[in-house]
Amino acid sequence: MTYLTxxxxxxxxxxxEVAGPDRGGVASFLGTVxxxxxxxxxxxxxxxxxxxxxxxxxREILLEAAARWPVRVTLRHRLGELAIGDxxxxxxxxxxxxxxxxxxxxxxxxxxxxxxPIWKRETFVDGEVxxxxxxxxxxxxxxTAP
Amino acid sequence: xxxxxxxxxxxxxRLFASYAERLGGELIEVPAEGIRTVGDLLERLRALPxxxxxxxxxxxxxxxxxxxxxxxxxxxxxxxxxxxxxxx
Numbered sequence: 001m002t003y004l005t006x007x008x009x010x011x012x013x014x015x016x017e018v019a020g021p022d023r024g025g026v027a028s029f030l031g032t033v034x035x036x037x038x039x040x041x042x043x044x045x046x047x048x049x050x051x052x053x054x055x056x057x058x059r060e061i062l063l064e065a066a067a068r069w070p071v072r073v074t075l076r077h078r079l080g081e082l083a084i085g086d087x088x089x090x091x092x093x094x095x096x097x098x099x100x101x102x103x104x105x106x107x108x109x110x111x112x113x114x115x116x117p118i119w120k121r122e123t124f125v126d127g128e129v130x131x132x133x134x135x136x137x138x139x140x141x142x143x144t145a146p
Numbered sequence: 147x148x149x150x151x152x153x154x155x156x157x158x159x160r161l162f163a164s165y166a167e168r169l170g171g172e173l174i175e176v177p178a179e180g181i182r183t184v185g186d187l188l189e190r191l192r193a194l195p196x197x198x199x200x201x202x203x204x205x206x207x208x209x210x211x212x213x214x215x216x217x218x219x220x221x222x223x224x225x226x227x228x229x230x231x232x233x234x
Contacts, residue, residue: 031234047233050162050226053210054233077233089234109234115212117205117226119163119231132162133230 003058004049008078014092018072023094027101030110031089033082037132041125045132047088050117061111071095071104077118090119104108157181157219159191160226166194178221184208185215187225203230 011028019026035042058075065073073093082088089112093104120132156175166172166213169191181187184206206213207226219225 048163049233050160050228051209053207053226056210094172113231115231116233117162117207117228117231120232121163131229131232133232134201 001051001055002075003055003075004051004079005041005076009076009078009087009090011087011090011092014069014074014076014090015094018092018094020072021092023072023101025096025098025101026092026094027098027105028090028092029105030087031109033084033086033088035084037122037124038112041082043123043125044081045120045122047079047118047120049077049079049119054116054118058112058117061108061115064111065093065104065107067106069093069095069100069104071100073104075108075112076128077112077116079118111132113146155179155221157187157221158224159187160224161177162226163229165227165229167192168199170196178219181219183215184213184217184219184225187219188215188227191227193218200227204228205231 015026031046062073062075063070071093075091077089078087091105091108093101095101121129122132123129155178157178159174159176161169161172161174176187176190181190188200188204192233205228208217208219208223
């Protein structure tokens, strides 16, 4: 696995992958595990993926970003069980200046959320377990996915 | 659902997250007869026990690519039927 990982995400490693002497703007986004969802206290969550497709779609998104802006950009998404505060996803983009670094970083996280086949199952403090996105968009009428 | 004689004419369907739990497994094989498109396959799956879990926001990938309902599906393809995504 290249972009998916079961080990804790180390931001320093991502920055080292994309940094360079001609790239003076480095932007990173971290998504961490929240302690609440829809007003309920969350104890932890588990991410799973359609691994081969997720890897391929991540690669495509990074190529798209690198074609659109003069940057080097990479990402990691964690799988498995995570605790509150753990880093679930990290994106780092490095360019000559901040504008392209911010823009590429934003593009990658937005496209990842829209296209990469990953799911999360939250465990609430009361012990109930729920797949995120399914109940909110399909089983409850009149609402949309987060 | 799986018989040795029918294996060559089946579509392998991977299910994920809530769909795998509700439809009885992460990999099922569906007879390919009568299925020409992603839409046909979804219709067949919705007729299975608990098939109504496959709602309007369902995503489908054919051979690792996101594929709209009109996409052709053939025996031997790997088709993923996916609930709304929740990465990030």
